[in-house]
Amino acid sequence: MPSTYKKDKPWDTDDIDKWKEEAFTPDQNLGGTFSEESSFATLFPKYRELYLKQSWPMITRALEKHGIACTLDLVEGSMTVKTTRKTFDPAAILKARDLIKLLARSVPAPQAVKILEDGMACDVIKVRGLVTNKERFVKRRQRILGPNGSTLKALELLTQTYILVQGNTVSAMGGYKSLKEVRRVVEDCMANIHPIYHIKELMIKRELAKDPELKNENWDRFLPHFKKRNLTKRRKPFRVTEKKAAYTPFPPPQEKSKVDLQIESGEYFLGKQAKERATKERREEAMRDKMEERKRKREEAFEAPKEEAEVKKKRKKRKVEAAEEA
Structure with a gap:
């Protein structure tokens, strides 16, 4: 909101960020030290033990700047942070709680320490x-x-x-x-x-x-x-049961045996030589059909394709014939 008192303010320039939050300093803590101690603890997995042990001095130094004490218990597998007489920022213990939570979730220590910053x-x-x-x-x-x-x-x-x-x-x-x-x-x-x-x-x-x-x-x-493009998939049952036919009290007709089929065709009454002759004729006829099919397929490759001129002539001839009939 602009001031109504119109006077030059040389200290108020455009490069000043008026919304910037200044860092909390010990001078601003008018209440003094805390009356009670606050602490938070969290467990960490076994595979993080060696890394935490190596990087714990750096974590301790970072927390000491805010007046927070920390403990690493390798027997229980836990990390603890608590306030001390030197703690001046009430929010520092909450930041320290987030720090040990991130360390337990495998966040690297140099990155996790940044949680202590404002914002x-x-x-x-x-x-x-x-x-x-x-x-x-x-x-x-x-x-x-x-x-x-x-x-x-x-x-x-x-x-x-x-x-x-x-x-x-x-x-x-x-x-x-x-x-x-x-x-x-x-x-x-x-x-x-x-x-x-x-x-x-x-x-x-x-x-x-x-x-x-x-x-x-x-x-x-x-x-x-x-838009969702998931197609609706119809559920397919594991066992597909066929529809049952209408119930009839009569049993289905008995299938004819091989002997019955031979009696119907008359083959049953032929002699041994006649049976062999009939079998041989059927085999030769099947071979003849196969040979003709193969010959026809071989000759297809040598057939000349139809020219476009001939096709056009035929179409023209058909049109003329159709016109004459009309």
């Missing part, structure tokens, strides 16, 4: 409970990573966050608004909506935010609306 938040999304089938869960979790991690890198660049997919959780670090976008993308991916749709939407939003004319307008007309 930085974290979100650990539990994705295993969103999909019941394990094979389906593994496939959808792989979609967040993409081929060679390209999808994950695109999400990190568009949302300005750090994302780590580890086991049954997805850990994200960044601004509050960005974390909301990441959670929406991850939950939709587990609900079988590919992250590439959200990436396209985020890219369009980033370009629209650069335009000063469209900055404060509704962007729904610019955003893509994807």
Whole structure:
């Protein structure tokens, strides 16, 4: 709001960010030390023990700047943070709680320490409970990573966050608004909506935010609306039962035997030589038919194709004949 007192203010220049939040200093803590001690603890998996042991001095130094004490218990497999007499920021213990939570979820220590900065938040999304089938869960979790991690890198660049997919959780670090976008993308991916749709939407939003004319307008007309194209698959039963014929009290007619068929054809009453002669004739006739079929197929390759001129002449002749008849 502009001041009504019209006087030159040489200290108020355009390059000053009036919305910037200054860092909390010990001088601003007018209440003094805390009356009670606050502490948080979390367990970590066995495979993280060696890494945490090596990087614990760096974590201790980072927490000492905010007056937070930390303990690494390798017997129980737990990390503990608590306030001390030197703690001046009430929110520091909550930041330290998020720090040990990220360390337990395999976030590298140099990256996890950034959570102590102002304006930085974290979100650990539990994705295993969103999909019941394990094979389906593994496939959808792989979609967040993409081929060679390209999808994950695109999400990190568009949302300005750090994302780590580890086991049954997805850990994200960044601004509050960005974390909301990441959670929406991850939950939709587990609900079988590919992250590439959200990436396209985020890219369009980033370009629209650069335009000063469209900055404060509704962007729904610019955003893509994807329709579901899943075809309805008819459920196929495991056992297909044939329809039963109408019930009749009479049994089906008995099939004729080989002897009955020979009696009908008269072959049964022939002598041995006559039977052999008839069998030989049938065999020779079948061989003759096969030879003629093969000969016809061989001769097809030598037949000349019909020329277009002859076909046109025939068509013209037919038209003339049709005209004469009419």
